[in-house]
Amino acid sequence: MSSSLSNSQASFMTNCVRFVQRLVAPSCLLCSGPSAGSLLCAPCNADLPRLANEHCDTCALPVTSGNRCGTCLTHPPAYDHVCAPFTYAFPVDALVQGLKYRCMLAIAPLFGNAIAGSLDEHPHVIIPMPLADARLRERGFNQAQEIARHVSQITGIPLLPRACRKVRDTAPQAALPWKERAKNVRKAFVCDEDFTGRHVAVIDDVMTTGATLNELARNLKQAGAARVTGLIVARTLPDSFRKRAADV
Ligand SMILES: [Zn+2]
Numbered sequence: 001m002s003s004s005l006s007n008s009q010a011s012f013m014t015n016c017v018r019f020v021q022r023l024v025a026p027s028c029l030l031c032s033g034p035s036a037g038s039l040l041c042a043p044c045n046a047d048l049p050r051l052a053n054e055h056c057d058t059c060a061l062p063v064t065s066g067n068r069c070g071t072c073l074t075h076p077p078a079y080d081h082v083c084a085p086f087t088y089a090f091p092v093d094a095l096v097q098g099l100k101y102r103c104m105l106a107i108a109p110l111f112g113n114a115i116a117g118s119l120d121e122h123p124h125v126i127i128p129m130p131l132a133d134a135r136l137r138e139r140g141f142n143q144a145q146e147i148a149r150h151v152s153q154i155t156g157i158p159l160l161p162r163a164c165r166k167v168r169d170t171a172p173q174a175a176l177p178w179k180e181r182a183k184n185v186r187k188a189f190v191c192d193e194d195f196t197g198r199h200v201a202v203i204d205d206v207m208t209t210g211a212t213l214n215e216l217a218r219n220l221k222q223a224g225a226a227r228v229t230g231l232i233v234a235r236t237l238p239d240s241f242r243k244r245a246a247d248v
């Protein structure tokens with residue numbers, strides 16, 4: 001028997017050592033500095049890209065005056081309000097992708113805490129943005145549901161994980177031009193619950209054009225919902241806002 005380890009054994013051992021080190025002295029996921037048992041250290045947490053205070057009350061895009069952006073005034077969406085602690089910029093984008101594509105489920109409580117901390121109203125129920133069955137089988141979990149579980153635990157707002165279903169496996173929104181996104185999600189959802197008179201909060205990781213939230217909100221309103229709020233981890237800012245932020 002060879003006394004030296006193969007590459008895969010060595011890599012396995014390295015990962016085991018890192019795992020044990022993390023248990024004994026947890027370090028910040030972003031900078032590896034001391035984090036006192038939290039996923040992120042205090043400076044990394046303070047540096048996360050927060051959404052500007054002056055933003056549209058409906059869609060959460062930054063506004064320079066008034067409490068609604070021009071688009072929401074002229075074409076009001078089916079949802080009533082969006083609450084998002086972060087903008088979709090580094091390192092929040094990397095954390096979202098780590099949760100979604102690398103199964104880093106430990107990130108879900110961080111996002112759940114951030115959403116619960118920025119909640120500015122008290123919805124009756126929480127539902128996660130549904131994932132189509134095929135995508136759920138492929139990924140093994142719904143990241144929105146993982147985040148929603150924590151928001152529900154922290155706030156005490158009941159979670160209805162199966163109230164709505166995604167019945168059509170749509171092309172990933174990120175792969176489509178903005179103009180195609182509303183068409184892509186049309187008739188994608190079915191709501192099985194009677195939401196008459198209720199304020200429903202939909203939890204999702206990222207909101208870009210808002211087309212997916214708008215389509216689900218349309219279904220929720222048809223099922224009787226009186227108000228629909230999007231509780232989103234990170235709001236994507238259009239290029240014009242990103243350039244403006246970079247110029248400041
Ligand atoms: Zn750090």
Ligand SMILES: [Zn+2]
Pocket residue numbers: 056057058059060061068069070071072073
């Ligand atoms: Zn708006």
